[in-house]
Amino acid sequence: MKPPNFKYYAARSVEQALGLLAEHGDGARVIAGGQSLVQDMNARRVAPRVLIDVNSIGELDFVRPEDGTFVIGALTRTATVERDGDVTGRLPVLAEAAARVGHVAVRNRGTVGGNVAHADPAGNLAPVALALDAVLVARGPDGGRDIAVADFFVGPHRTSLDPTELLTEVRLPAPPPGAGSTFLEISRRGRGWGLAGVAAVVALGDDGTVSEARLALSGVGPTAVRARDAEAAVRGERASEETWRAAAEAAAAALEDPPSDIHASADFRRHLAGVLVRRALGVAAARAEGRS
């Protein structure tokens, strides 16, 4: 099928995009990389009357490490983040999550802001944002506002962004120096749609116990979720396989209602969540110890 027709506007600036959003309201959609939106339009799952193209707003395409925070422009391509030297060096959880978005051609076009704002329950960047306590920066008709990631994801493909707002930045506070991080995902094929994914950050104290742990899961609920019970299960404990197993059990037990579909049953997704938490804690802790 081909998409139904629409009015097309190429915004040259954030102000212009906001003006168009205010003018066209609910019937308008912002298009950045378009890797999910055009797919939905081709299948006629959605039919926006107006598309506001933000690809020409170059000021939204940047990766800027500021004191302790990675500030990423919403238009930054996933492929850029995947290869950015600062990101791969200091925030492997983000680089690894970005590298597992779709395939090369999808990452060349798809954007960080689009991935987050699309709010796909199985999206890769949402758990990273949750694990790092991200702040989403939006601009709207009344100026800008910062949205804590805990308040951002409302449901499948739903966020607390107002239809007149544009997501402009994703601010990711970097984990403490010496912390290790990783993103892991399990798909039916080596590359492909994730059944479940996990973002993990681990910091170790001088005595070898876990001083800080952050875990967030994707694919196991209507939105990505923080695995706080699992975090509590490892904090202050010795970094060991036994500890990771306890966290895995806590993470699986805390899931309310994992989705069940032809790709995986709810029970299997719950099982995967535990496996991923256990493995990711091991990888992140090893990195924190400087072993890999």
Next chain:
Amino acid sequence: MMQEDYLTVRLTVNGVAHRLGVEPRRLLVDALREDLGLTGTNVGCNQGVCGSCTVLVDGRSVRSCLMFAAQADGAEITTVEGLARDGEMHPLQAAFWEKGALQCGFCTPGFLMTGVELLRRNPEPGEGEIRDALAGNTCRCTGYEHIVEAVQQAARENSGEPIDTEGPPEVDIAAEVVRGEGS
């Protein structure tokens, strides 16, 4: 649809400048195939899944079924028709030929464009890197072994050099081809 709803798009395809009048909903792949007659790029799934419509936009691989022609305004596009030079196959095309890396050929243009991008960025990819890069392209008859071997062979024969640093031919603006405008 009313004439004023057509958008004028200027784009360069395989070194030739074009000016096109398109509906906003015109997908890039359909503009290439239907408006410009470049039918080497195939439409498989129209869902961004199969990779058969892969082209290079400003040097980077893109699913041309997930991009509107209007969004390619000002872009330089390379399709499979732009790979051969002076009647000589591109080194990756030659390697596909020698390794028998195709059967029905439907997916081949997409594999070639994905492979060309890989070999430009990484002239000496390992097998894992090749498989990873090609994972977004689906072949339903030959299978992947020969395709991976073809990319390996092209890399070997280029002995670690980027596969084709030479850009597309100079654009001849005077030869700009106008189609479909206001039609």
